Amino acid sequence: MTSFLPIPANSDFTLSNIPFGIFRTSSLSPRICIAIGSHLLDIRTFHENSGFRSLHQLQVDSTVFSAPTLNPFAALPQLSHNLIRAYLISVLTTGGPFPDILENNAELQMKCLHKLEDVTMCLPMEIGDYTDFYAGRVHAYNVGCLFRGPENALQKNYEQLPVGYHGRASSIVISGTNVRRPRGQTGEGVFGECQRLDIELEMAALIGRGSSLGDPVSTEKAREMVFGYVLMNDWSARDVQAWEYIPLGPFTAKNFATTISPWVVLPIALEEGGYMVQGLERWSKTPVQPYLQEGGANMIGVDLEVRINGETMTKTNGKNLLWSFNQMIAHHTVTGCNMRTGDLLGSGTISGEGEGERGCLLEATSGGKNPVKIGGEERTWLKDGDEVVIMGHCGEGEKRVGWGECRGKILPAKPLQ
Amino acid sequence: MTSFLPIPANSDFTLSNIPFGIFRTSSLSPRICIAIGSHLLDIRTFHENSGFRSLHQLQVDSTVFSAPTLNPFAALPQLSHNLIRAYLISVLTTGGPFPDILENNAELQMKCLHKLEDVTMCLPMEIGDYTDFYAGRVHAYNVGCLFRGPENALQKNYEQLPVGYHGRASSIVISGTNVRRPRGQTGEGVFGECQRLDIELEMAALIGRGSSLGDPVSTEKAREMVFGYVLMNDWSARDVQAWEYIPLGPFTAKNFATTISPWVVLPIALEEGGYMVQGLERWSKTPVQPYLQEGGANMIGVDLEVRINGETMTKTNGKNLLWSFNQMIAHHTVTGCNMRTGDLLGSGTISGEGEGERGCLLEATSGGKNPVKIGGEERTWLKDGDEVVIMGHCGEGEKRVGWGECRGKILPAKPLQ
Ligand SMILES: [Ca+2]
Ligand SMILES: [Ca+2]
Ligand SMILES: [Mg+2]
Ligand SMILES: [Mg+2]
Ligand code: NI
Secondary structure, X not given: OOEOOOOOOOOOEOOOXXXXXXXXXXXXXXXXXXXXXXXXXXXXXHHHOOOOOOOOOOOOOOHHHHOOOOHHHHOXXXXXXXXXHHHHHHHHEOOOOOOOOOOOOHHHHHHHEEEHHHOEEOOOOOOOOEEEEOOOHHHHHHHHHHHHOHHHXXXXXXXXXXXXXXXXXXXXXXXXXXXXXXXXXXXXXXXEEOOOEEOOEEEEEEEOOOOOOOOOOOHHHHHHHEEEEEEEEOOEEXXXXXXXXXXXXXXXXXXXXXXXXXXXXXXXXXXXXXXXXXOOOOOOOOOOOHHHOOOOOOEEOOEEEEEEOOEEEEEEEOOOOOOOHHHHHHHHOOOOOOOOOOOEEEOOOOOOOOHHHOOOHHHHOOOOOOOEEEOOEEEOOOOOOOEEEEEEEEOOHHHOEEXXXXXXEEEOOOOOX | OOEOOOOOOOOOEOOOOOOEEEEEOOOOOOEEEEEEOOEEEEHHHHHHOOOOOOOXXXXXXXXXXXXXXXXXXXXXXXXXXHHHHXXXXXXXXXXXXXXXXXXXXXXXXXXXXXXXXXXXXXXXXXXXXXXXXXXXXXXXXXXXXXXXXXXHOOOOOOXXXXXXXXXXXXXXXXXXXXXXXXXXXXXXXXXXXXXXXXOOEEEEEEEOOOOOOOOOOOHHHHHHHEEEEEEEEOOEEHXXXXXXXXXXXXXXXXXXXXXXXXXEEOHHHHHHOOOEEOOOOOOOOOOOOXXXXXXXXXXXXXXXXXXXXXXXXXXXXXXXXXOOHHHHHHXXXXXXXXXXXXXXXXXXXXXXXXXXXXXXXXXXXXXXXXXXXXXXXXXXXXXXXXXXXXXXXXXOHHHOXXXXXXXXXXXXXXXXX
C-alpha cells in the first residue's frame, strides 16, 4: 500500500498514521488538516470541494470541517473518526477505490495540499481543563528517592490510584513557541530567576466525547472518549516547585508554559499498527479497585526521544507507565467530575530504568548534583537559548506512526520593569 | 436616592449595588441582566430598545449585550463597567436625569423587567481556568493544628506567598444545582460513598481583562483586572482528600462540584460603599516580596453566613484573609502565567476566630470528633438531603450591597450500575 504522494523514509506521517491537526497560513484562517508524508491535506477545502462525496456511510455536519479547532470533529463518535480516517487513507492510496477524488484530480491537489514547511501549525483544540498525572512509576520512584529515600519513595496511595492534579489550561502552547525563563519565589525571602529550569517528557490524551457531571466513566467507556494523543513537555521550575508545593501541590512552578505537539494521533492508528502494549506491573498486593481494572495492552509502545540543542538527552518508551489513560479518566471521573471535549490529560514524566532514559533533568542529574553529558557537554539545568525537542514514533517504514516533534526554546527572563 | 422600583427592606440588590448576571426563561435564551430589588432588568432587551441612548460617553459593540455570557462585557475596560453601572443607577432612580428611558416608559418596563422568582439564573461566565487559594489564615491554622499540631500548623511558605492550586473548571455549577454525594477511594483497598462530605465557605473573583503569557501582573494592575466577585461553596470529600492529596494536592475530592452565586458584584460597588477593609496582619518578620506588596484596604468586609437546612451554622466576615485577590493574581502570574477573561479565583475557606465562625465542618467539628449543634441538632458531616445556603452582604438599608445566595442540596449517591 503506497501513496501517490511522496512519503520520505523515516516519515512519521505514513498511510498507517493520518494524524489530525489545525494549520493556518498568511492567507488561510486556522482549519482542520491531516499530515501525509511531507505534506498536509487541508480538510476544510477538501470538504468544500466535495472530497467526501464517496464516503457514503457517514453524514457529517459541515461545521465540523469548517471550525478553527478540532473540537467539533473530536466530539463525533469514535466510529466516525475511524470511518473518515479510513476513507482518507483510501483516497491517498495509489490506485485506490476513489482515484477521481484526489489522485487524478490535479486541481483539488493544488487547492488542498501544502508542504508542511509552508504552514504554521496551531493548537489543535480549545482545551477546557488540563490535568497532569504522575503515572510514570520509574520517575515517581526516582524522584521519591531523592526527597525521601528508597524506603518511602512511593507514597502509600501511588499504586492504588493514578495520582494527578489539575493543571493550567491557559498557558498550554503549541510546539515552536518560545518559553521565557520565569522568575519566582524559591525560599523565604528569596526571589529571582529560576535556576533549576527543567523539562518533563510526557504523552497526553485529548478528550473527544465528554461525559456528564455526576456520572463516573468506566475504563471501557473511557477508551471511546479518547480522541487522540500528543507529545507534551511540561516545563517545570524546580526551585519554585520545592518551595511552593506543600501542601496543595505544584502551582506557579508549572503554570508558565506547557508545550504540546500539533499532530493528534488517533487511537485506531495505534491499535491497527499493533502498537498498544502492556505497561508496568503493579508491586502492591492490594488488588486494584474494580473501577480501575483494565486488562490487556493499554499503553502506547512509543519510542520517545528528547534532544537538547540537537543532542540526545533521553531515549525511552511510553510503556513505562503504571496507569493507562483509560484508567486516568476512570479515576478522574470517579467522584462525578465531568469531562469535556478538548480536555487534556498528561501522563506524568516518562522515564526508563537506564542511565540515558530519564524524562527530566531533575532525575537525570539527581536533583542537580550529578551533571549529565549531553553531546559532550556537562549540564544540570536548562540554560537560556537551549532548544528542547521531544519526538515519538511507533514502528518503522510504511508502518511507522509518529508525532513529529514538540519543540520549545528557552528565552532569557524579561528585564524587570 | 430611591428607585421607582420597589426595593424590599434587607434587599441585597439596592441602587448601591447593581450586580450583573445571566438569566434565561422558557422563552428567552441566556442573556445579560442586572438585579434591582426583587426584579431584574434584561440588559439585552434594554439595549435593543435603545435604553443606552443617553449614555453618550461610551460606544459599546452591541455583541457585548447580546452574548449568552458576561465574558464580552467583562472584557471591557473597568471604566466602561463603571460608566454603564452609573448610567443604570441614574436610569433606575426616581426623578433621575433620564426619566424617558425607563421611569416613564411603561412599555420598556414591560419588556425588560422580570421578577427574580420568574427566571432561571445561569452561570454568569464561561470559566476557562479555576484556581483555588488558601488565604483564610484562621482556617489554614486550625486545619494545620488538626493535622500537625499548633507548632507546625502553618507551612513555612504560608505567609510568604498566597498558597493555591489549580482547580477543575468543568464542574463549576450555578447556585441551585443539586450535588451528588460522591463515591471514591478513601484508603488502601477502601472504596465507597463519601462519609465526610463538607462545604467550604469562600469568596471568589472573576477576571475581566486578561493578561499575556510571560507578563507578570502587579497588584496595582490586578485591581483593574477583577471584573467582580461571587460567593462560592467548594464542596469537599474529606475522606477522599486525606488519602489522595499527597504529594500533588487535592484532586477527585474537590472536582465533583463547585457552586457559585449567580450575581457578580463589581469592585466599584464595594469601593463606593466603603466596604473594602484591612485583612489579617502578617506574623512573619520576613518582609513580603515586592511583587506581593499592596497597601490599604484590600479585603471585602462582607458579612457571611452559612445555613444548613435553614439553621445558621456560621457567621463570619470576608476580612479574615491574609492575601487579597490582587495579591493572588500577582502571585498567580509571577512566573508568567496568563489570565483570561472569565477565570475564577477562590479565596480559600473563610473562618473567623470564634466558635460559630468556622467556614467548613472539618474545622467546626475538629475533624469530625466534636459534633456541632446546628438548629438544635448535633451534626458532623453533610447528610443526604441537606441544603446548604451561603449568603453575604455589606452594609444595610439603602446602602446594602449583597450577593443573594449560593445554594446547593446533597442528593444521595447514585446506585452503582
Ligand atoms: Ca508533569
Ligand atoms: Ca477551597
Ligand atoms: Mg505545565
Ligand atoms: Mg470544588
Ligand atoms: Ni447585616
